[in-house]
Amino acid sequence: MIRQGSKSFYAASLLLPQRIRTPAYALYAFCRLSDDAVDAVDAPRDAVDRLRERLDLAYAEKPKNIPADRAFAEMVQRYQMPRALPEALLEGLEWDSAGWAPQTLSDTYAYSARVAAAVGAMMTVLMGRREPDTLARACDLGVAMQLTNIARDVGEDARNGRTYLPRDWLSEAGVDVDAFLAKPVFDARIAACVERLLETADMLYDRAIGGIAALPADCRPAIHAARLIYREIGRKVAANSYNSVDQRAVVSKHRKLVLLGTACNAAMWTPHSEPAPALSETAFLVDAVPPFDPERGGVGDYQDTRPMIRIVEILERLERRKQDQLAPRRSS
Template sequence: MNRANLVLHAKASIDRGSKSFALASKLFAKQTRERVWLLYAWCRECDDLADGQDHGHEMKPVTDPKRIIAMMRMLTNRAMKGEQTGKPAFDAIGVVAQECRLPDRFAHDVIDGFALDAQGWQPQSEDDLYQYCYHVAGAVGCMMAVVMGVPVGDDETLDRACDLGLAFQLSNIARDVAEDARAGRCYLPKNWLTEQDIDPDNILADSHRSALIPIIARLCDLAQQYAASARTGAAQLPFRSRWAVLAAAGIYGDIARGVKQSEGAALDQRIITSKAAKLMWVVKALGQAIGKPKFVDRKTLWNRRASRSLS
């Protein structure tokens, strides 16, 4: 595919895979929007390959996950070197890499997260949780920031971009506790579960429900903290990018707020953000983008630069 066709393929991917991100992405300037779509297509394809899904739906067991991860790395390496792979989603990240000088390390950090899932990994501590969230979402935030024009050496802004990725992933984990558990996965730190006398191998037992609710609320509160930090960093972005990022933060933030307010109902039904609420955030984010953001000190937050291997 040529670039124009890759963009069309990527747009179809984001339209199908994430209505929230698709809406927010329309606020970017044209060139940035296309690059965001291209990067999303690679993220979506890798996620689907790792989880046996189709655009994030209907997770099923993957045969030979190590082979899938190895193939993912090989295709990503080839694409980022400028080679054609014949796989649209991988060729898409190749275009972004060439146009934005995207560092290879962020892409490999993301793939490391998929490798953890392939191993059936579970966090032992809160620090482990943040490290995992960095791999599957924080590193994507850093990549998106580079696409929006943030210099690779601007660690302060990249840290804030990483924080938004952490916020999104913490919200996902809080929303999907039951779905993940039914698929044999658990991203709740074992020490949190131990504190509440919850059996890590049977977290959905009726006897654990009341103890599980404050753990989910804790995740939601953390998501809000990292999202607040990210809003501070958004001030460093061009106006259209700032508007889009703040809209996405608000739309996704509603997931964490909805999960917490449900007081356990999220274990039985999927929490979503209505179309009206999403449009409201587009308008509200415009005002936020024009105004001066509240400064949030992130010294007490997890630091991606202190990251370590979880394998």
């Protein structure tokens, strides 16, 4: 399912340690089936209500006899996954089914928080991190990736009668939204809006780096890879003069392999950054994750159970300290 549904996510997931990859695939399967259930041409009007019933059963440890649901229910219990996170995803899918469209960038952020940042927060929980700043950066990455998706799919979405570009941006650029949806045609005005969206995504990709530094060492390469591959999609859109109406940006297999290698190298010395507040539109996701409760059982902080990760991170800190001590001498 993941190989066919998201080649970029699948490529990045190959760098995850097995202990994370298996529950991550369970999470992906549930999210993908949920998305497909709402997006299908013949989707029933109560599709989201049916998904919430499945979520009820999963959290009651009585999942439907469907592989994805059984795996998801096991993941929920093992990792103490806060229900508010998958609930947010379903809310975003509900917005889609209702034909919702963003009027402002904040609206686009709010939508992206639900359909993408919520998944980033769930992945962070799987990796044993529940600290607010780490979750905030994971949400930044999720929103950035969704903005990239929106920028890449402008034409495809328009042909389906939708646009996720902020409508006030389109109006400022002189685009008649209804006319564009009726007959999607690329021009400089659309290019300006797509470029603006990708610049916003780049800001969030940069902010996300500090969160990656807080992840377990053996998880960082995969998340770096996801960040690099999705950012590359945006660069392909830019290379096409921001025309994502008549063509679709694709990252080649060779380029993905190069980026996977880059991600492995970058993960060794991931820079920490100063804490920054979550986007106001994603703060509810951060607030939804309580500390791990040992009495409930399951998997908590991997650093406590994986001494090799601790050794790598201690060496990393020593190397940073050495570099900091050398810095004044170099400047003098």
